Amino acid sequence: MGGYTEISRAELLDTAARAVRTGSGYWRAHCPFCEASEGLAQSKRNFTIRMSSGEYWCWKCAEKGRIQNVSEAMSWAVEEARAEEVETALLQGKYVESSFPAPEGFTLIGEGYGLTANRFSEAREYIIGRGVSLSTVADCEIGAVLSGKYRRSVVVPVLDRGRWRGYVCRRYDRKGYLYPRGMQRGSVMFNMDALTEDSDEPIMLVEGCFDALPHYPVAVACLGKPSAAHYEMLKKVRRPLAIVLDADAQREGWALAQMLQLDGVNASYVKLRPGSDPGDTDPEWLLEEVYRSFD
Ligand SMILES: [Zn+2]
Secondary structure (H helix, E strand, O other), X not given: OXXXXXXXXHHHHHHHHHOEEEEOOEEEEOOHHHHHHHOOOOOOOOEEEEOOOOXXXXXXXXXXXXXXXXXXXXHHHHHHHHHHHHHHHHHOXXXXXXXXXXXXXXXXXXXXXHHHOHXXXXXXXXXXXXXXXXXXXXXXXXEEEOOOOOOOEEEEEEEEOOEEEEEEEEEOOOOOEEOOOOOOHXXXXXXXXXXXXXXXXXXXXXXXXXXXXXXXXXXXXXXXXXXXXXXXXXXXXXXXXXXXXXXXXXXXXXXXXXXXXXXXXXXXEOOOOOOOOHHHOOHHHXXXXXXXXXO
């Protein structure tokens, strides 16, 4: 049994860095304790690390402990492992307490925050130009980052019961979206709290976060095409749900609504004008179409 062999933290971190991922949050490596006590390279990866916490144990020598601050050396792997554990738990229908760190320099730009600061005027103009109201900016806790990796970006947090589960960054001086590493886009949605709200009012499912924002709070975005995990979440929706995918994805949108109906959801499908997406569609017109789709 262990206890006679001292393995330094640096060696443990080195072991962690060489470990291979095996499943939900668990990584396996060759055991440094076994190698030190036997003087032999190990053929099996008996050393198991729970990457989100740094806890480790060996199936062979039974050595166990915790690599202190494993995140210092392995921050991205830790973020991924945490997100993976959360995703697995959510798929099993468990409630998970989790949060995702905001990007460095994140500043709220809604009313009463950075709204009056000149250095955020470009971010503010960008978001208003996308048809987003100032009250939505405040309600959705939208902010901006001026420098660093996500510089000159509007940042829209993806919230789950008020907690950050990731965010969407949109540069306001060029095209394209960025998502942070470790965010499980396939198992979160923008405005996902609206799905479980107790209401008879219809809600719409759109693709992108900026498709949903002009229609907030009646739109939820799956941040791309709907995934299998998204479908599991949508199956549980009890309020009327209108599928409003981009005009180039009409067949998928129609099929999704059909499947959800078979699963007992009051789902409908809304057809957009050719070449358009919900983000550039007039909110009043779209809401009318959503109501009409349930007739
Ligand atoms: Zn061992």
